[in-house]
Amino acid sequence: EIVLTQSPGTLSLSPGERGTLSCRASQSLSSSYLAWYQQKPGQAPRLLIYGASIRATGIPDRFSGSGSGTDFTLTISRLEPEDFAVYYCQQYGSSPPKTFGQGTKVEIK
Amino acid sequence: QVQLVESGGGVVQPGGSLRLSCAASRFTFSNYGMHWVRQAPGKGLEWVTFIRYDGSNKYYADSVKGRFTISRDNSKNTVYLQLNSLRAEDTAVYYCAACTGWDDAFDIWGQGTMVTVSS
Numbered sequence A: 001e002i003v004l005t006q007s008p009g010t011l012s013l014s015p016g017e018r019g020t021l022s023c024r025a026s027q028s029l030s031s032s033y034l035a036w037y038q039q040k041p042g043q044a045p046r047l048l049i050y051g052a053s054i055r056a057t058g059i060p061d062r063f064s065g066s067g068s069g070t071d072f073t074l075t076i077s078r079l080e081p082e083d084f085a086v087y088y089c090q091q092y093g094s095s096p097p098k099t100f101g102q103g104t105k106v107e108i109k
Numbered sequence B: 001q002v003q004l005v006e007s008g009g010g011v012v013q014p015g016g017s018l019r020l021s022c023a024a025s026r027f028t029f030s031n032y033g034m035h036w037v038r039q040a041p042g043k044g045l046e047w048v049t050f051i052r053y054d055g056s057n058k059y060y061a062d063s064v065k066g067r068f069t070i071s072r073d074n075s076k077n078t079v080y081l082q083l084n085s086l087r088a089e090d091t092a093v094y095y096c097a098a099c100t101g102w103d104d105a106f107d108i109w110g111q112g113t114m115v116t117v118s119s
Helices: none
Strands: A004-007 A010-013 A019-029 A034-039 A046-050 A063-076 A086-091 A104-108 B003-007 B010-012 B018-025 B033-039 B045-051 B058-060 B068-073 B078-083 B092-099 B113-117
Touching: A004 A086, A010 A019, A019 A034, A019 A086, A019 A104, A034 A063, A046 A063, A063 A086, B003 B092, B018 B033, B018 B092, B018 B113, B033 B068, B033 B078, B045 B068, B045 B078, B058 B068, B078 B092
Parallel strands: A010 A104, B010 B113
Antiparallel strands: A004 A019, A019 A063, A034 A046, A034 A086, A086 A104, B003 B018, B018 B078, B033 B045, B033 B092, B045 B058, B068 B078, B092 B113
């Protein structure tokens, strides 16, 4: 099973600041089968990024993903008030189980 | 707007059973693989199970193997999750999610249904 470790656990930032979230995999992910999801309280997760760097439909370009192998990053270039939420990375490669990181909470400083 | 709507959650005693449903609308359900993902109160996301678009392949997390069963009815645009031998640690919000294939991210999510296992 591939374990994903996200850091930091909590990120305290002000609106307009840049946020950088990290996700490290316990083994290399083939074909960059890495996604990022955003979850707000009481809501379902929403797909932001897939294939490590491809924005899902309707996702603003202030969200960007990068990385390969075992190290991946989600960057929010300029935080908007609606971006304060919990972010999960996920590997969705060929072998089960699909695993998620433990999440990074982005909170208002 | 594409939509998934879960139902069937509730309170059940340990050892009991429950059947969850997830109804799809406004997209071609029969072309999509379907997952169930759960989230215990205050915790992160845990993948539970997957069924291929035609029902031919199914995968389960070790934590539910032998107790949970996924199925689908493409004529009703619905995927099901049968939960048997329930334990306290199965208490969670259960989400269904759609993807175009096993090797794809989870494009579409339902709003979730709460399952509470308690005596």
